[in-house]
Amino acid sequence: xxxxxxxxxxxxxxxxxxxxxxxxxxxxxxxxxxxxxxxxxxxxxxxxxxxxxxxxxxxxxxxxxxxxxxxxxxxxxxxxxxxxxxxxxxxxxxxxxxxxxxxxxxxxxxxxxxxxxxxxxxxxxxxxxxxxxxxxxxxxxxxxxxxxxxxxxxxxxxxxxxxxxxxxxxxxxxxxxxxxxxxxxxxxxxx
Numbered sequence: 001x002x003x004x005x006x007x008x009x010x011x012x013x014x015x016x017x018x019x020x021x022x023x024x025x026x027x028x029x030x031x032x033x034x035x036x037x038x039x040x041x042x043x044x045x046x047x048x049x050x051x052x053x054x055x056x057x058x059x060x061x062x063x064x065x066x067x068x069x070x071x072x073x074x075x076x077x078x079x080x081x082x083x084x085x086x087x088x089x090x091x092x093x094x095x096x097x098x099x100x101x102x103x104x105x106x107x108x109x110x111x112x113x114x115x116x117x118x119x120x121x122x123x124x125x126x127x128x129x130x131x132x133x134x135x136x137x138x139x140x141x142x143x144x145x146x147x148x149x150x151x152x153x154x155x156x157x158x159x160x161x162x163x164x165x166x167x168x169x170x171x172x173x174x175x176x177x178x179x180x181x182x183x184x185x186x187x188x189x190x191x
Contacts, residue, residue, distance in 0.1 A: 009048040012037045016055050017177065020062065021170055031077075032084040035059050039085030043092055046113040047184045054180035056085055058173050132185075 019034035034055065041052035063077040096105045136143060160167055 008044040035081045035084035040088035050180040050184045054177045
């Protein structure tokens with residue numbers, strides 16, 4: 001587990017989410033940094049791409065909803081987000097090309113990841129979820145984690161509804177990133 005391929009993407013996700021959540025008065029450096037990290041996600045692990053897109057969508061929403069900004073400035077800021085997100089791909093492509101490894105990188109990273117995603121598509125989503133759950137039951141920690149997390153979320157939602165407390169806007173952002181994570185996990189339909 002200490003050599004897991006998920007550690008770097010999880011770090012990028014957490015750092016990007018933190019940078020975006022702390023972006024109350026819009027800070028361009030924080031926004032650019034968050035978008036750079038979100039753009040680097042697919043290169044850390046290709047299956048983290050949907051999460052990176054969700055984070056970039058959140059960043060774009062933050063830029064678009066800034067009060068009192070002219071449309072011209074909003075479009076400029078959106079363009080800056082796109083450039084910040086594309087920068088990791090451009091830097092990596094330049095390094096790969098300079099090292100003469102374009103063919104190897106294409107076959108070993110891009111094509112191999114699409115083969116991985118495509119191999120499991122014969123199973124239905126329900127079959128894939130059952131197989132994933134069956135594998136997780138051997139360990140026992142994942143179901144325990146899911147049950148306790150689910151119970152905590154239900155209790156928190158019940159408490160907020162009972163107290164008539166308006167949820168934080170970060171709840172919607174967290175839900176969007178979580179939905180993207182579920183999509184990234186279930187799309188390959190592999191246990």
